[in-house]
Amino acid sequence: MNPVFEAFWYILPAYFANSSPVVLGGGTPMDFGKKWKDGRRILGDGKTWRGFFGGLTVGTLIGVIQYYLMPSYYGSLGLALKLAFLLALGALVGDLIGSFIKRRLDLPRGYPAVGLDQWGFLISALCFAYPVKTIPTGEVLFLLVVTPLIHWGTNVFAYKMGWKSVPW
């Protein structure tokens, strides 16, 4: 398989999980408005249960579609499901860790943490999925280089479509 194609194909559930809360989000915040011991919000209003479970569902469903499009890459539907679920969960957990760190540094919600926003969810997704199925080093490095560019491009797009209040 072409390595550029494989890299994107592999990471697709993580990309979908990371971007779907922008559309599916809203509702009760995951921290229920609670504060950490530093007096600041644990995660902030940007992280909601609907966004989390929406992202997890969308990411896992992408894996089902991927399996039916290319069953040989996965071997079984079970593995495709497990992989997509872990990539989505890793992406979402990485994003939550990022929000937690940003709140501790007192960065306002939606404020860009350059690097953390673009790489955090990706690195977390790659780590969560690693025990089930992984990609070669060269493809990981490729994703680390192109994801910030894609992340920036899609955020500007989401901002222009009115889905996000800030262009990052």
Place this chain on the structure above:
Amino acid sequence: MNPVFEAFWYILPAYFANSSPVVLGGGTPMDFGKKWKDGRRILGDGKTWRGFFGGLTVGTLIGVIQYYLMPSYYGSLGLALKLAFLLALGALVGDLIGSFIKRRLDLPRGYPAVGLDQWGFLISALCFAYPVKTIPTGEVLFLLVVTPLIHWGTNVFAYKMGWKSVPW
């Protein structure tokens, strides 16, 4: 070779290149005080020629020492030199790209760009060295997870030793 040991051994020249400008830095800034078209400095006073060539020299010398400690890992002094030089150059260039992005976002010099500061130099070093010699995916993911912790720890240490004016 133990994968945790190999990961650290492999990346050592990049770590040294990235941290030595703190001690060896100062002097003429690499942008010669010039401004970008947005009216802000290209890189800022934190990036100097002495820091750059100091980091490149230290990183490459680490590779020489590593070769004499473990020649079998490299096969030849030439490869050890080339690898250490590329890891050091990649780390320093990644740091410069980070400074350039931070200046464009109008973050003051020394202001933390969470993620960019910890991952930028590492990802850049891994990419520069990739064509010469690389490490498996699992070791790359390990370095991506532990480097921010080490980076944060050493910066706090450098701050407490009076080598840095801010603890990040």
